[in-house]
Amino acid sequence: MNIPDHLHYTPDHEWVKIEGDLATVGITDHAQEELSDVVFVELPSVGQAVGSGDEVGTVESVKAASPIYAPLGGEVVEINTELEGDPSVINSSPYEEGWIFKVRLQDSGDLDDLLDVAGYEDLIS
Amino acid sequence: MSGELKETPLREVHLELGARMVGFAGWDMPIRYGSNLEEHKVVRQAAGAFDISHMGQFVVEGAGAARWLNGLLTNNVDRLGEGEAHYTFLLNERGGVIDDLILYRLQEESFLLVVNAAKIGEDLSCLKAANKERQVELQDRSEEMAGMAIQGPLVADVYSRMMGGRTLPPRNGVDDFEMEGQRILVCRTGYTGEDGFELFCDSGAGSHWFRSALEDGARACGLAARDTLRLEMCYPLNGSDLSPERTPLEAGLGFFVDLEKEDFIGREALMAQKAEGLVERLAAVKCLEEGPPIRAGCTVMDGDGNELGRLTSGTLSPSLGIGIGLAYLPREVAQEGTPLEIEVRGRMIPAEVVKKPFYKKP
Numbered sequence: 191m192n193i194p195d196h197l198h199y200t201p202d203h204e205w206v207k208i209e210g211d212l213a214t215v216g217i218t219d220h221a222q223e224e225l226s227d228v229v230f231v232e233l234p235s236v237g238q239a240v241g242s243g244d245e246v247g248t249v250e251s252v253k254a255a256s257p258i259y260a261p262l263g264g265e266v267v268e269i270n271t272e273l274e275g276d277p278s279v280i281n282s283s284p285y286e287e288g289w290i291f292k293v294r295l296q297d298s299g300d301l302d303d304l305l306d307v308a309g310y311e312d313l314i315s
Numbered sequence: 316m317s318g319e320l321k322e323t324p325l326r327e328v329h330l331e332l333g334a335r336m337v338g339f340a341g342w343d344m345p346i347r348y349g350s351n352l353e354e355h356k357v358v359r360q361a362a363g364a365f366d367i368s369h370m371g372q373f374v375v376e377g378a379g380a381a382r383w384l385n386g387l388l389t390n391n392v393d394r395l396g397e398g399e400a401h402y403t404f405l406l407n408e409r410g411g412v413i414d415d416l417i418l419y420r421l422q423e424e425s426f427l428l429v430v431n432a433a434k435i436g437e438d439l440s441c442l443k444a445a446n447k448e449r450q451v452e453l454q455d456r457s458e459e460m461a462g463m464a465i466q467g468p469l470v471a472d473v474y475s476r477m478m479g480g481r482t483l484p485p486r487n488g489v490d491d492f493e494m495e496g497q498r499i500l501v502c503r504t505g506y507t508g509e510d511g512f513e514l515f516c517d518s519g520a521g522s523h524w525f526r527s528a529l530e531d532g533a534r535a536c537g538l539a540a541r542d543t544l545r546l547e548m549c550y551p552l553n554g555s556d557l558s559p560e561r562t563p564l565e566a567g568l569g570f571f572v573d574l575e576k577e578d579f580i581g582r583e584a585l586m587a588q589k590a591e592g593l594v595e596r597l598a599a600v601k602c603l604e605e606g607p608p609i610r611a612g613c614t615v616m617d618g619d620g621n622e623l624g625r626l627t628s629g630t631l632s633p634s635l636g637i638g639i640g641l642a643y644l645p646r647e648v649a650q651e652g653t654p655l656e657i658e659v660r661g662r663m664i665p666a667e668v669v670k671k672p673f674y675k676k677p
Contacts, residue, residue: 226335226539227352229631230607248660250608252351252630253539255660281350 191314192219194285198301199310200261205285206304208295213262216289217249217280220314225251228277233269234258234291240266242300247290249280258290262300268292323368324461324521332535339538340432342369347537354540355633358507362467363536364528367513368521371435371457373428373442380424380451387445387580388418389563391573395420398489400502402571404563405438406581410588411559412566414438415551417504417513419489427500429462429513431553441580461521465528466511466544474501474512476531477524483512499524506541508548508674543630546639547674549599555611556597556627556641564588565643566597567671598649599673600626602638602657603665609638614658615666623648626657632673638664639673 193199198206203221207214222228234246240260247258269291273279280288305313320343323329329336334345345366347354357363375384385392390403400419407413414434419427430438435457446453465473474483483503484490490501497520505511516524529535542552551557551566562585563572574586602609609629614622629640640657648655651670656663 226347227350229352232607248607252543252608252633253346255607255610 191223192285193307193310195307197285198261198304198306199313200259200304201313202259202261203314204259204261206261207289208301211264211295212267213264213293213295214289215258215261215291215293216284217258218310219284221256222281222284222288225249225256226253227251228280231273231277231280231290232258233271233273234260234266236266236269238266240264240293242303249277249290260293261304262293262295262297264293264296266291267294321369323366324518325366325368325463325525328522328525328529328535329366334535334537337538340369342432344369345535345537347539348535351537351539351543352633354534354536355543357534358467358509358536358540358544359634360468362465362469362473362533363507363540364525364533365464365466365536365538365541366525367462367464368460368518369432370462371428371430371432371438371455372460372462372515373430373439374454374456375426375428375442375451376424377451378424380426381420383445383451384418384426385576386578387442388416389572389579389581390418391576392418392420393576394573397422398484398491400487400489400504404568404571405441406562406579406585407559408581408584409559410562410564410581410584412553412557412561412563413441413559415553415557415568417502419500419502421489421491421500427515429515433554459518460515461518461524462513462515463521463525463528464505464507464511464513464541465533466505466507466509467533468510469532470509470511473528473532477527506550507544508550508672508676509544543633546628546630546641547632547634547672549641549671549673551597551641552628561597561643562588565593565595593646595624595643596646596649597627597641598644598668599671600640600642600644600655600657600666601635601669601673603667605637606662606664607638607659609640609657609659609664609666611640613640615642615644616656616658616663617648618654618656620656623655629657634674638666644668
């Protein structure tokens with residue numbers, strides 16, 4: 191299972207990459223493996239204000255729909271529209287091309303709620 | 316699902332292959348080995364192998380077995396020759412479906428019934444109730460048999476390699492023989508719309524034959540692919556598209572019901588329903604644009620937002636790349652070309668009634 195060191199994680203199997211006040215969000219390798227082939231992604235909207243834990247979209251496989259949550263509060267500033275054309279990128283590249291959305295953070299204090307690699311490994315082991 | 320899940324005789328192979336297992340009808344079954352979309356495609360283009368050991372097998376034998384079965388099941392056993400199989404129903408008195416099954420005529424008065432896993436108990440009590448005077452010898456062989464379905468355009472070659480040059484029986488034909496000291500029962504049937512066969516053998520030999528199918532060119536496929544394949548063909552799933560409240564006529568499966576023959580359970584109810592005319596029919600519904608996958612339970616509406624019914628099955632068709640589903644709809648609506656809308660989480664997806672099946676071989 192691929193769990194890169196430089197990312198943060200959530201109990202909902204999302205990863206977060208922090209660069210300044212910008213957080214990029216996607217689902218983990220474990221999550222895409224559990225979901226199987228992603229066939230549909232519902233993205234949040236650019237400009238949407240989100241609170242930590244809000245349901246902002248959906249990732250769907252043939253068998254199930256699972257919600258995408260905002261791991262941190264702020265404003266959605268970018269979404270990965272490539273996924274609308276080819277959702278399977280989430281399976282083939284969950285941490286790179288399969289990113290889902292970017293949030294301009296409101297409060298960096300939220301970061302304390304995220305898991306590090308060891309914490310996430312514990313969660314899925 | 317309550318209690319312990321049953322394990323199939325092919326389990327060791329599933330675990331070796333890293334299958335993802337899920338509970339289905341009381342059994343721990345492989346839902347997929349890797350990508351379920353690839354597994355779907357393999358069956359459409361080459362050959363896939365499914366574990367169907369969860370399904371039940373009953374043997375019915377003895378003088379008068381054919382007549383006895385004819386009094387219970389909807390299809391006409393007299394039209395079934397030795398070494399042939401057909402699809403048939405066991406109904407309740409109201410004409411509702413208890414189970415849909417395949418009946419194999421092995422010999423003049425020797426039959427095998429292959430039934431749905433979730434219905435083994437109910438089917439058996441129904442058959443036993445009809446056999447109080449011991450008219451026939453009825454045995455439940457479900458625990459002793461392994462089953463596998465090998466499906467796809469290349470199965471004839473796979474079979475020939477597995478069985479040392481032996482050829483498959485014709486469509487719906489049964490071959491009952493011994494190979495390597497094991498009794499094998501093969502029928503050229505399936506649940507995918509592709510050429511294929513279903514093989515039954517003793518539990519102990521199951522893994523051997525499943526491995527042999529894989530070595531000889533088939534790829535292991537799970538329940539997820541089995542479900543998308545059958546839905547593309549509009550083959551019903553009992554418990555979803557068929558139920559004790561719905562008759563085979565409403566499900567559009569009257570072809571497997573012989574109302575002309577003397578009697579079977581539910582016949583009177585079906586005759587009455589036919590005379591009165593059907594109120595609803597199971598329609599094939601196809602989305603007109605891409606969107607979130609439609610699923611069982613989604614509401615089907617007309618253009619004015621009136622609820623017409625709910626999907627009994629729904630998925631994103633891997634072959635067509637669009638949402639497909641089945642729903643019982645008022646007869647006047649269940650006509651090819653009727654525009655509909657399907658609600659998915661508050662969003663309305665435009666759809667229409669289409670001719671069955673969704674998928675036709677190119």
